[in-house]
Amino acid sequence: MINASLKQLSQALAAKRISSIELTQLYLDRIARLNPALNAFVTVDPEKSLKMARAADARIAAASGAKPAGPLTGIPIAQKDIFCAEGWRTTCGSRMLANFISPYDATVIQKMHAEAGLVSLGKTNMDEFAMGSSNETSFFGPVRNPWDQQRVPGGSSGGSAAAVAARLAPAATGTDTGGSIRQPAALCNLTGLKPTYGVVSRYGMIAFASSLDQGGPMARSAEDCALLLNSMAGFDERDSTSLDRPLEDYARELEKPLTGLRIGLPKEFFGAGCDAGVMAAVQAAIDEYRKLGATTVEVSLPNSHLSVPAYYVIAPAEASSNLSRFDGVRYGYRAPEYGNLDDMYMKSRAQGFGAEVKRRILIGTYVLSHGYYDAYYLQAQRIRRLIANDFVEAFKSCDVIMGPTSPTTAFKLGEKAADPVQMYLSDIYTIAVNLAGLPGMSIPCGFAGGLPVGLQLIGNYFAEAQLLNMAHRYQQVSDWHQRSPAGID
């Protein structure tokens, strides 16, 4: 059962071979047993989860041919703790919100619960305010990679990645600001999709960098991601950056043949800086795509080397402002002792935020300051446009772009924690996609040194269905995505 696809679970539930209560309880038991070592979940609330499961079972029981329950009704999933969920503690991995119970549902949560009938198993650990690539910046301690518990699961959606990899949940939500869905998916042997900016509502998703943040699915297959994205996506009038487009079925093109498809290989993604083992697995996957009928063409993203510096101006700038609301006044952490108002602000924020968050608030405050704004923030915005234009040019000669998701496999806990720049470079292949607002995926494509390697697929705007199609066809001829770590039975 724990290796069943969402489709199989859906069929089993509809046929009443299993109830949502049973399925939910099965996962809650696994979480109780395995989570203490992995630290993938920061909050589980079996009572709430089982209540939702009971409601889902009632929906399934009441369903009829004329009025079927939604395909995901009763399936339990894990929610990244960045999504506000009514009545649930919502921490964003921070001491600042360690006791914050959300009074409202994020749009994504509302859609998944109320519309799709999904059951939430709990809230998953994450880098504090999604700032990190290793899940080591969480106030609740690091998450361990189920493939090697001495190693990181990636970040910031590391808890979601570890949970799905260890079969503590069939699938999970994640968010991706610079690679936070794709990089942990790569490091934990999962399939993860960051949609086009504006496809998934950001309302109720705690903001890190508003112009880059995008929620998306993390699962064990492209097909699962497609089904999950169906329940997450859609225009939301409460998010002004949400795109008003017709709803689509992201699974509609899964089986389409890949014959004639042109794959662009950016020369900048295949040079130095990438581990040989990672590169070998990526090349082998590309060969497999050729066998599936695709052709490859070299393309160039000449400004991609500027993506990390531009990102580390824009994202901190937005974050420094987004995180100003955490001031100890209305909710969240307030220092127990303080002298006056300024002292209350300083102590609450000094104690409530961790080192990486403070670093980024400082960077962001600096680049927006009078006298530096033009040289940093405006310049970074110009580079952002150049990077987006690079992709526009590249897509003139290809349908999809491929390369490694991350330059390395999962690294050891603590290995990069003291060197922020090394840490930032783990996202060197993913960040440009966020800056351009494009959809990107990571899919399992092999192992190096016993650790999973991710292949990145980058599509044109709104090409989610096409990316899922490409991933699915590959997963029909490979079994990397079906492999599971040892010691999780």
Add this chain to the structure above:
Amino acid sequence: MNQWEVVIGIETHAQLATATKIFSGAATAFGAAPNTQACAVDLALPGVLPVLNKMAVECAIRFGLAIDAEVAGKSVFARKNYFYPDLPKGYQISQMDLPVVVGGKIALQVGQGDKAYEKVVRLTRAHLEEDAGKSLHEDFHGKSGIDLNRAGTPLLEIVSEPDMRSSDEAVAYAKVLHALVRWIGICDGNMQEGSFRCDANVSVRPKGQAELGTRREIKNLNSFRFLKEAIDFEVQWQINEIEEGRKIRQATVLFDPDTGETRMMRSKEDAHDYRYFPDPDLLPLAISADWIDRVKGELPELPRQMRERFISDLGLSGYDATTLTASQEMADYFESTVTIAGKANAKPCANWVMVDLAARLNKEGRELAESPVSAAQLAGLVQRIADNTVSNNIAKKVFDALWNGDGATADEVIERQGLRQITDSGAIAALVDEVLAANAASVAEFRAGKEKAFNALVGQVMKAAKGKANPQQVNDLLRQKLAG
């Protein structure tokens, strides 16, 4: 004082009369229990996002059209970052580089009567922004309370050029602006509740100097009287400082109505670095030409258009037309009066509204809306003057009676009190004869060339007629008889 020129620019925050807030669906009504009109967005809960209220944009468009400004096809919301307990997000959403309204002008009339002069004040810009909440420092046992009901209330910040040269001009500007935002229905203008508040940027410079002096900004003036008092004090203070050899340093100051003085709040050195940047949660605001056209079609006749009509159509002077269009209430009252009394009587209607009625209202501290004399009653009175039923002097008596409720119409008052003018020349001639007979001395003086004596005789005839004789006829008959 005489060698100094005063330079004033005014920033006004007009609270827009929308039912809901600028970026959330919470109500904007004034006076609700603290924090009952603040939703998740206003409280800046984690994860919430702003959605722009289109009605606030329409208000900005209306204003832009009313002052002949450019309504920007594209404007951008920016975040103004600073920490304060009543600013829930830690930033205010405002507009910086690209405001929604650019330029424009407002015509004023400064002073009264003979000393009145026309003045045009140019506007720099007007932009949309959200208001903050309120900090309440009393009644919390040493702590401060925060009320977020006002947080997110839409404001239009209207910025003038430094075109005003005296506190009188500043007050005239503020009054015209106040009337205008109410006229076009975008602001209730309630200054006590803070719906319309002004900041005055004040500097002085030696007359003839082109360069501006260093300014100080007086914050949050919520009455015209405070605006005038604050500027007058500030100007004198700045002149004294300079004359005593000190330099003015740029600063923000507060006006204390109790002492009548301004005092420093913060200097330029401790000014915040607001770190403005475009708000990534909001798309640039696009306003199409169609939208502007539709709003234009819904605008009422504007004061300046009405003023032109009063001049060309009713033959009023520029001064009268400006005075009568200074507020919607005044204009409506005047128009109603003229509609009944007839266009031919526009000038006397104007005089009655601007002079007699205004003086009486002023004396009793009442607003026009509370006038006991209605436009219809006043029109009836003006008609009776026009057809010589009563003289202007007697009309004042009739007006008093109407004011006091002694009669429903001018006609009723005239009949009941027997105020009808005597126009029968036989009757007047009889009175004249009586007076001439009884005042031989005055007659002699007049004949000796003393014109004053004539006025005394007129007075006697009027007295004998209990004021009701037609003054022109009295004059004419007296002259005839004295000449004869």
